[in-house]
Amino acid sequence: MLEIRDLDAAYGDARALSGVTLAVKPGEIVALLGPNGAGKTTLLKAIAGLLRPRAGTILWEGEDLGRLPAHLIVERGLAMVPEGRRLFGGMTVEENLGLGAFAPRARRAQQANLERVYTLFPILRERRRQMVRLLSGGQQQMVAMGRALMTNPRLLMLDEPSLGLAPLMVRAILEVLLEINRNGVAVFLVEQNVHASLSLAHRAYILETGCVVGEGSGADLLQDPHVRRAYLGPLAAREYFQL
Amino acid sequence: MSILAQQLVLGVMIGGLYGLGAVGLSLVFGVLKVLNVAHGELIMLGGYGAFWLFALFGLDPFASLLLVLPLSLLLGLGLYCVLFGFVVRADEETRVKNSLLIGFGLALVLHALAVRLWTADDRSIDTAYAGSAISLGGLSIPLVRLASLALAFALIGGVHLLLKHWRWGQAIRATAEDWQAALLTGIDIRRAYLLAFAIGTGLAGAAGTLVSVGYSINPSIGLEWTLKALIVVVLAGLGSTFGTFVGGLFLGVAEAASAAAFGGPYREVVGLVIFVAVLVLRPRGLFGQ
Numbered sequence: 001m002l003e004i005r006d007l008d009a010a011y012g013d014a015r016a017l018s019g020v021t022l023a024v025k026p027g028e029i030v031a032l033l034g035p036n037g038a039g040k041t042t043l044l045k046a047i048a049g050l051l052r053p054r055a056g057t058i059l060w061e062g063e064d065l066g067r068l069p070a071h072l073i074v075e076r077g078l079a080m081v082p083e084g085r086r087l088f089g090g091m092t093v094e095e096n097l098g099l100g101a102f103a104p105r106a107r108r109a110q111q112a113n114l115e116r117v118y119t120l121f122p123i124l125r126e127r128r129r130q131m132v133r134l135l136s137g138g139q140q141q142m143v144a145m146g147r148a149l150m151t152n153p154r155l156l157m158l159d160e161p162s163l164g165l166a167p168l169m170v171r172a173i174l175e176v177l178l179e180i181n182r183n184g185v186a187v188f189l190v191e192q193n194v195h196a197s198l199s200l201a202h203r204a205y206i207l208e209t210g211c212v213v214g215e216g217s218g219a220d221l222l223q224d225p226h227v228r229r230a231y232l233g234p235l236a237a238r239e240y241f242q243l
Numbered sequence: 244m245s246i247l248a249q250q251l252v253l254g255v256m257i258g259g260l261y262g263l264g265a266v267g268l269s270l271v272f273g274v275l276k277v278l279n280v281a282h283g284e285l286i287m288l289g290g291y292g293a294f295w296l297f298a299l300f301g302l303d304p305f306a307s308l309l310l311v312l313p314l315s316l317l318l319g320l321g322l323y324c325v326l327f328g329f330v331v332r333a334d335e336e337t338r339v340k341n342s343l344l345i346g347f348g349l350a351l352v353l354h355a356l357a358v359r360l361w362t363a364d365d366r367s368i369d370t371a372y373a374g375s376a377i378s379l380g381g382l383s384i385p386l387v388r389l390a391s392l393a394l395a396f397a398l399i400g401g402v403h404l405l406l407k408h409w410r411w412g413q414a415i416r417a418t419a420e421d422w423q424a425a426l427l428t429g430i431d432i433r434r435a436y437l438l439a440f441a442i443g444t445g446l447a448g449a450a451g452t453l454v455s456v457g458y459s460i461n462p463s464i465g466l467e468w469t470l471k472a473l474i475v476v477v478l479a480g481l482g483s484t485f486g487t488f489v490g491g492l493f494l495g496v497a498e499a500a501s502a503a504a505f506g507g508p509y510r511e512v513v514g515l516v517i518f519v520a521v522l523v524l525r526p527r528g529l530f531g532q
Contacts (some may be wrong), residue, residue, distance in 0.1 A: 031446055037320065048426075048427060049426070050426065050427075069426075069431070070427065071426050071429050071430055071431045071432070072428035074426075074427060074429035075429055079427070080427050082423070082424065082427060086421050086424040086427070087415050087424070088416070088420045088421065088424065089420070090416070090420060090482065091413075091416070091417075091420075095413060098411060098413070099414070099417050099428045099430070100427075100428050100429075102410070102414060102428050102430050104426075148427075150428075151428065151429055185313030186374045203498065222449060241319060
């Protein structure tokens with residue numbers, strides 16, 4: 001469904017991605033791991049049309065997204081929850097969700113999608129008339145995911161959804177992701193929380209300094225020595241050296 | 244005492260027009276991140292539009308709002324398509340620089356055009372009811388200016404409702420707040436830019452019409468109105484329509500008060516003092532978000 005081939009991207013002279021090739025198939029949860037500055041956010045921005053790639057192709061159901069304006073990429077069924085949520089803080093929860101249904105295709109399904117979002121996050125129904133900037137971080141993350149779901153996506157991309165949230169809230173958010181996925185939406189997840197995202201994901205890619213250096217099923221990568229040493233912290237590393 | 248009160252009342256009335264002029268500038272700056280220094284010239288053009296309709300067809304200036312406003316909207320669409328639409332393609336830093344150059348150029352062109360069409364003389368629309376005033380507790384309130392103030396308030400209320408409830412109004416606010424997030428919700432931000440610019444120009448035209456009735460216009464008023472609008476925008480901050488209107492009233496009253504206290508020449512100084520003071524003490528403005 002999403003197929004990326006030999007993608008290069010850069011900010012001015014600073015190269016951020018080189019030769020990235022990866023794919024997301026319908027119904028999958030795919031995680032993207034990597035250290036800070038590896039180019040994960042850049043990759044999501046390029047897919048969403050916020051950043052024009054230097055070279056390579058981004059194919060969505062066979063169509064090249066490379067020259068398509070970002071708002072039309074949303075219309076094609078590709079939604080992104082950006083890092084830091086990027087909500088419209090001066091507007092209410094309801095207005096934020098309503099703006100998610102701005103594109104014509106999403107507008108036709110607005111009522112049904114709104115119900116779906118309120119079912120996934122019942123607290124948002126209670127808070128619907130509140131200014132978004134007055135909500136807690138976790139609730140704001142729910143609004144951000146809700147707003148993306150309102151665009152009626154078939155692939156949902158999330159950039160660090162658990163960043164800065166309490167562990168319980170992280171769990172809640174990840175469980176909702178599973179629920180969304182069960183409803184047939186593919187998920188492409190960038191996450192610092194490597195253990196959680198690998199146990200969630202069907203497959204994962206590892207991105208380091210702009211290149212894909214590994215890929216595999218979530219379960220395999222959880223056992224992979226390099227992944228354990230680099231991403232699962234000192235405890236896993238000690239385990240690795242003792243083996 | 245009564246002279247001071249009279250001055251303050253007149254200050255409120257001109258302040259309403261400052262507010263109306265500033266809302267247009269604020270909308271364009273807040274959404275497009277483009278400083279349109281030709282905004283005052285657009286106000287001037289609106290004034291001449293009403294003047295022409297009055298002189299050629301005897302159309303009442305308040306009725307001519309119904310023509311000047313849509314015509315100004317169209318002018319805004321045109322200006323965006325041929326000039327400002329290219330500016331917004333640049334990144335934000337280049338954008339402000341380029342918009343200043345284009346704005347100054349446009350201001351010069353419009354000024355020259357106005358001199359050519361209407362000469363450099365002061366004009367105002369002299370209706371049959373121009374001199375009428377109501378007396379209230381020793382104060383004389385000119386009817387035309389009172390009506391202008393009410394209309395300015397009504398127009399600003401209209402814009403507020405539009406931005407709050409119209410689909411594209413919400414899109415305009417979203418784009419102003421975070422254009423990337425707006426794109427991610429499927430908003431065509433170029434169209435939001437276009438609409439915001441057209442509405443800003445429409446408001447400038449309406450402000451100009453009201454200026455030409457209660458006050459006077461000439462081809463050189465543009466810079467002065469741009470400056471007033473800019474002071475009000477800085478004073479009020481971005482993002483609040485009514486806040487901008489209140490900022491306009493505040494500037495009008497402050498000008499009147501300083502003219503009464505220190506003499507006529509100081510009328511123009513107080514605005515600049517406010518400008519600097521706000522930038523130093525509260526850079527996001529009184530009502531800025």
